[in-house]
Amino acid sequence: MVLGLAFAVAAMVLNCVAGLLQSDATTRTTRRRPLALQPRFILGLFVDGLAWVCTVVALRFLPVFAVQAILGGSIALTALAVRWIWGTRLSVLDRVAIGGCVVGLVLIAGAAGVDRPEGAGTAADVVLGISLGVLAAVTIVLYNSRLAWLLALVAGLGFGGTSLAVRSVHIGPDGLDVVALLAQPATYMLVGFWFVGIVTFARALSRGDLSVVTAVFTVTEVVVPGLVAIGLLGDRVRDGWIAPFVVGLVLAAAGVVALAGSSTQRKGQWQR
Numbered sequence: 001m002v003l004g005l006a007f008a009v010a011a012m013v014l015n016c017v018a019g020l021l022q023s024d025a026t027t028r029t030t031r032r033r034p035l036a037l038q039p040r041f042i043l044g045l046f047v048d049g050l051a052w053v054c055t056v057v058a059l060r061f062l063p064v065f066a067v068q069a070i071l072g073g074s075i076a077l078t079a080l081a082v083r084w085i086w087g088t089r090l091s092v093l094d095r096v097a098i099g100g101c102v103v104g105l106v107l108i109a110g111a112a113g114v115d116r117p118e119g120a121g122t123a124a125d126v127v128l129g130i131s132l133g134v135l136a137a138v139t140i141v142l143y144n145s146r147l148a149w150l151l152a153l154v155a156g157l158g159f160g161g162t163s164l165a166v167r168s169v170h171i172g173p174d175g176l177d178v179v180a181l182l183a184q185p186a187t188y189m190l191v192g193f194w195f196v197g198i199v200t201f202a203r204a205l206s207r208g209d210l211s212v213v214t215a216v217f218t219v220t221e222v223v224v225p226g227l228v229a230i231g232l233l234g235d236r237v238r239d240g241w242i243a244p245f246v247v248g249l250v251l252a253a254a255g256v257v258a259l260a261g262s263s264t265q266r267k268g269q270w271q272r
Helices: 002-026 039-059 064-071 074-086 092-110 122-142 148-168 178-182 185-205 210-232 242-260 263-267
Strands: none
Touching (some): 002 039, 002 064, 002 185, 002 210, 039 064, 039 148, 039 185, 064 148, 064 210, 074 092, 074 210, 092 210, 092 242, 122 210
16 A cells, blocks of 8 residues: 555656646647647656556555545645746635645545455446547547636546556456457557547646646546546445545535636636
């Protein structure tokens, strides 16, 4: 369990760094050098990859909602980094909402059971496959949308889906078997969810404030797949922690709603 916590914290820090790099890259795009060719965006993808590896390791030891909640600490890290590096100013409402998100995610993480998570069944593959198809269609529809919070929400669902797909992959007692890995639907769904997440996250960053986008993205990435994992993958809430878990969900969700309608979000631009 300690090893899982260590890798989850490492993934949180790396996610924050990747978000900062990718967000800065969106401000440097030109017709001759689009976002996909920006060095900082490419570096951000590399850091994202490192974060993903850390997340995969953490998911082998902890429930989905516990790992995702720890990753939620990137909300606070990002808000502090944005203010320190670029001098971005958030409204009082934004600060309270981000604080509510952080407190909510801490409660969710604390509610995680200590049992090692079990593997997934065929039903999980079916549900994830349908979900991926729906998200892919929504991504196409919203690609040109100017609503950063909505794009961030879809991105959160996409990256959250990667965590569920990781848990759905079966690894035998003899360790990693590449042939067996490539034969599993969850392996390809993992790639699909990641692609949806990275496309919509990049679009959200180009249209909204990094702190707000990160908060909406992170809470969505934590809450939705965490609840799905409880019902679909057998993750457990610690005995006596149902009430704190519910309070955490309410606080995190309320923070996202407040951020989605904030003045910073409506302006949809950096305040440097």
